Amino acid sequence: MPDPVRLTSLAHGGGCGCKIAPAVLREILAQMPAAQAFPNLMVGTETSDDAAVWRLNDSQALVATTDFFMPVVDDPFDFGRIAATNALSDVYAMGATPIFALAIVGMPIDKLSPATIGSILAGGASVCASAGVPVAGGHSIDSVEPIYGLVALGLVHPDRVLTNRTARDGDVLILTKALGVGVLSAAFKQERLTPQGYAALIATTTQLNTVGATLADHPGVHAVTDVTGFGLLGHTLELCRGADLTAELFADAPAVLEGVEALAMADVRTGAAVRNWASYGASVALPPGLESWRKDLLCDPQTSGGLLIAVSASEAPGLLAQLSAQGFPASRVVGRLLRGPPEIRVVSGSA
Known part of the structure; x- marks a missing residue:
């Protein structure tokens, strides 16, 4: 058996770059029959939120999500870690604490040894x-x-569920991780990624978004989502x-992972970034003269990306300090929300 083999060579895509393009997904979901009214279903498919939420009783709600993808790296243990971290992120994005997970495993057993597959599962289990x-x-x-991926289940108080639909006019947007995962993963597949770049890739994609479970305690936090396959603009x-x-x-506000800017300026990007822009570019206004690589970075698919938090402007400094103290020093104010139609205006400069 030709094993070990480059895991990424067995897949047409990798990580959250495998996601169906946003416009295509919306078209598919539009054909679903209307859901019946279920009084205990607090969050369903209405606003493309990160997980479903079902009220169990007055003090508990169940958060349920699933996430899986093809390899973004070749090391099987690291692949398992990344996939599991990414799946658990959706639980944290709802303000919940995970309680257990189920593994989703699809493997070409004629190409990968049981030891390699076992290492993938072990990586996921280590993160859990x-x-x-x-x-x-x-x-x-x-x-x-x-x-590989997980079904992830968590619990949260029904009054403390965080969703992507409750932001308010005047809120600022905070992103907790640096951008560029898609660029680094594309460079990895092209064998252009330095050891330092690989270390940055692994560090960010295996960092659990545990801080999400504490965000409901912070005054002024109104809405949360995580930034994954659709990029910062899409989410x-x-x-x-x-x-x-x-x-x-x-445009210049988000932190950027080490080595990403040089790679992006050298036209390293994922196909998913191109598909993302084609899906939602009509709803985004760009400033004159914005470099194409920076636009691509705003569309860059983030495997196991950071949390995007809508918080009142007066509470943003305190939240930034809390995020940094809890291990997210790359947290930045990347935008703000205003009255107007549901669209995005990208402006030059930083906050």
Whole structure:
């Protein structure tokens, strides 16, 4: 058996860059029959939120989500860690604490050894252990491409659920992680990524967004989502549509991972960034003279990206200090929300 083999060579895409383009997904979901009224379903598919939420009783709501993808790196243990971190992020983005997970496993068993597949699962289990939850089961199939991810379940008080639809006029937008995961992963597949760049890629994609479970305690936090496959622009647009507001994004404001700017200026990008822009570019106004690489970076798919938080302007400094103290020093104010149609205006400069 030709193993070890480059995991990324077995997949047509990797990480959250595998996601169906936003416009295509909206078209698909539009064909779903209207859901019946379920009084305990607090969050469903209405605003493309990060997870479903079901009220169990007056003090508990169940948060349920699933996320899986093809390899973004070749090391099987790291692939498992990244996929599990990404899946748990949706629980944290709802303000919940995970309680257990189920593994989703699809592997080409004629190409990968049991040891390699076992290492992928071990990587995912190690992240779940760090989050304090077991992998309590799952399902596996023989597939053409390697696929791994989780069903993740969590609990939150019904009055403390954080959604992507409750932002307010005047809120500022804080992003907790640096951008550029898609650029680094594209450079990795092209064998152009330095050891320092790979270290930056692994560090950000395996950092759990545990801070999400504490955000409901912070005054002024009104809405939260995580930035993944649709890029900063795409997930900001979901916030805008959910709250019927306009976003003003500062092109230079987001932190950028080490080595990304030089790679982006050398035209390293993912196909998903191009698809993302084609899907929602009509709802985004760019400033004259904005460099194409910076536009691509705003569309860059973020595997296991940061949280995007809508918070009142007066409370933003305190929240930034809290985020930094909790291990997210790359947190930045990247924009603000204003009255207007659900669209985005990108402006030059930073906050």
